[in-house]
């Protein structure tokens with residue numbers, strides 16, 4: 001008889017610097033496991049890889065946690081939006097989202113911030129086309145995306161200025177000549 005893997009597995013989830021030893025059925029997704037642990041900043045939008053609301057960083061790569069089984073993340077380093085920063089001590093990307101007006105209802109924001117983090121870690125000075133590619137798996141019903149793109153550019157520019165590496169590849173370069181980096185990985189565990 002087919003069906004879901006209900007056998008329990010004991011795994012270790014390392015989330016935002018904390019270690020959780022948990023026992024879960026094999027079919028439990030990382031999204032479900034994280035929310036069960038109280039990480040409700042990981043949003044449940046579609047549970048089928050379409051919306052990006054459930055994005056987390058898994059060993060530094062942006063993944064849709066609804067497409068990853070929890071046991072596949074055993075021992076991996078997981079970062080959620082609240083692991084980057086908090087309202088009292090926000091991460092510069094979170095600050096840039098607020099400053100650029102990229103947060104309306106906010107449901108998409110945790111996932112978008114993490115997709116932006118993965119992009120900027122791989123490519124500190126992305127073009128607009130590269131930003132749009134990196135956030136292409138994150139749906140937003142409210143903003144129309146231009147403020148989100150602006151927020152990612154703002155975070156990049158501020159970071160480059162802060163590190164003394166300011167350069168200007170152009171905010172609206174769209175020639176596609178740079179290979180996208182920091183792209184979304186869906187359901188893939190490395």
Ligand code: FES
Nearest residue numbers: 046047049052066
């Ligand atoms: S909940 Fe929509 S992609 Fe995971």
Ligand code: FES
Nearest residue numbers: 105108140141142
């Ligand atoms: S701000 Fe509402 S879905 Fe993006």
